[in-house]
Amino acid sequence: MSQNKDIENLIDLLAKLPGLGPRSARRAVLHLIKKRSLHLIPLADALHRVGSTARECLNCGNIGTSDLCDICESEKRANGEICVVEDVADLWAMERSGVFKGRYHVLGGTLSALDAVGPEELRIPKLVDRIVGENVTEVILALSATIDGQTTAHYIADQLPHVKVTSLAQGVPVGGELDYLDDGTITAALRARKSF
Structure with a gap:
């Protein structure tokens, strides 16, 4: 052998x-x-x-082949919106949709007391610096609907009192049937209901 x-x-x-x-x-x-x-x-x-x-973008944390990724270098993407995601896979998923036309910020995970992951272990201080330096008008939190994801979202929102902070809608997915959804998803969908 x-x-x-x-x-x-x-x-x-x-x-x-x-x-x-x-x-x-x-x-x-x-x-x-x-x-x-x-x-x-x-x-x-x-x-x-x-x-x-391959290297990490010095600005947002995306993966590319130069110090700044194509998204951060694009002036067309400098529209005042930053979408905050947990990792690069989430950024790439958002890009596949082709809907978001702003810039991103990759945290590198979520806050977790059990795993001793605090704000300094993530890229939260860098996000706060970017808000001022890039004239950001809206921060969109695209974090997972887990306890750690929601804790991270609340922490970030508290750090950004002078900027509009929004999050992705949560609830029933397109094509989803209520019978197959968990209680948390149904609760989030009911709370986020809108006029028909």
């Missing part, structure tokens, strides 16, 4: 990725090897390039 050490190492590394276990990683590696020129070599090249060029 020593001759397969590199292959086993690749399987072990892939198995550590979210959503992949040892069996899925093994299947992926076998597929990559079978399609070496079509998938494996281009993947290895892309991993090398991204590994040497």
